[in-house]
Structures are given as structure tokens and as C-alpha cells.
Amino acid sequence: MSAYVLNRNHWEMPNSPAAGGVAMNIVKLLAKLPEASVSSSAGQSRSYDQLQSLANANGMTILDMPFMLAYNFINALPVNLRNPEIDYEDDGEVTFDWVGPRRKMMIVSLSKTGKLSFACRISDIDKQHGTKLFIDSVPQVVLDCIQKVI
């Protein structure tokens, strides 16, 4: 099966029928997505490409966890949001970093189980951190932090 099945606007759908549980889940997920959320900005396209490169560099594909979750995370972000810096860490998590003026920082780390760890630093006295479960929508507290940083 082709690795390029996740976003019908960004990548090609495979010609052959999807096989395997993971593929079937993706097809079901795509079927549920409204058209508006499937469309992607140029910035998001760059993030998808970056994610795919990271997966390949670490001997995985975009269908492997946590890259598939990371893909969903990018897809769930508002289209007009500035691109984060994406990285893959030694602990097997994908991280997203936003840096704003005056050293404001927001970091999100996604594990393969969907555990989302985040840390937001606005100033010495204004900080927030925590964990959430990520499935397909970005928790509001995370969105609020990103908006405060950028």
C-alpha cells in the first residue's frame, strides 16, 4: 500500500484497495473528514513534507505511530496558524515547537499512544504545562497556548 494515503488533497490515494487494519482505519477517518478540514495551506503542506522526511529518516513511514498521530495533529490545527518546527526525539515522540517574540515558547510532544505533553512559557511568571489525550482534535488549552505564544 502506498504511504501517501492520508490527505486526499496533499497526496495521491492508492490505486489498489487498502489492506490491513491500519489502512482501513485511515480510510474510515478520511471518510469522516469534512472537505474543509481536508484542504491544507501551503504551510501545512510543508509540515506534512517535513513529517514524512522525519519518518523516513528514522526508518518509518507516515503510517507508523506516532507520525500518523502527528499528521492528524497538523491536520487539526487551524490553517492560518504559523508552522511549528517539527522534530523526532530519542524517546520516540514527535515534537512541535513554536517560538514567539520575547522568547515565548510553546512545545507539544506526541507519543505513539496519543499522550500529548505540552509546555508553554510566556514569561518567568506565566507558564503552563500538562498532558492531554490527543485523538483527532487539538485540546482547547493547547490551542490557547499556541495563540498566546505566536
Added chain:
Amino acid sequence: MTAFKKSFETKSSIVVNETTQPFVIANGPIARFVFDKTEIDKDGLPKRKAFKPELYEERHELSICGLNNVAAERMWHLGKTVREAEGKSAYASISLTTTLVSQVGLYTIEAPVHPHFLEHGVVLGWSDDKDVRLLLQADLAAQCSRSDVRYPPAVG
């Protein structure tokens, strides 16, 4: 064992500090070597990932170089050689103090794991929770300015 520790294969015979003074002292200078230029942003500021601790024997630690009575020449020699076995040389070093480390809730100890790198130390006190570690990394990065990032002298 961390990749960093595994790679202590310096072949230098240069040992500068032969006094009994420790290299890591209270309110003393320390440096964090940067081996990947993507850990410095386009404005010359360290990113939080420059302070990413490694898991070693079930605790997280961040390697540093103690600089008490250590000449710049020696520091850059270490930066060039401590990860030589991996084909890596320090792209930059970030100047800190042990006091600054304490201010974010961490602490620094000496860890001379190799005879060729007696100045080695580690920053400890990291949480097991990733969200807390991320915030501590951000705290450390936020304390640094562009002038704290130093680059090795040009060769030749």
C-alpha cells in the same frame, strides 16, 4: 550509556587544570556544547532543544563542561574532541552559570566520567514527566542571550 558519554575518546594530552579546585562550583561558569547547528535559531539564540536531557541509568541528565579555571583554549579543545568518535565537533557553546541552573529548579554536579574530560558535569533534577522537562528546557533557553552563544575560533 548516553551517546555523549560513550564517545569520550579524546586523545589529547592537554590537561589544563591540575589544581585541586573543582571545575563545577557554586555560581561558577559552565558551558553546554552544541553539536547540531539546528539547535541555534536564525537570530543566534539557543533553542530549547539545545538543553534536551538524555536518559541515563533511569535518570535524565544534561551534559555540561565545568569552566572553573578552565581556559577558553581548553574548552574549545574539548568541544572539538569529546565526540570525535562520532565525527562530531562542537558548533558552538552556550555559556551558563550553576546559579542560573539552580534558578530554574535544577542543579549541577561534577561527573568526570573519562580521564580526558575531567571538566564534565551534569545538570540533574529533571522530572520524569515530559511536560515538566519541556518547560525546564524552555526556561533554560529563555535565560540565554545571543552573547551567551560562542563559536569556536577560526582555524588557521
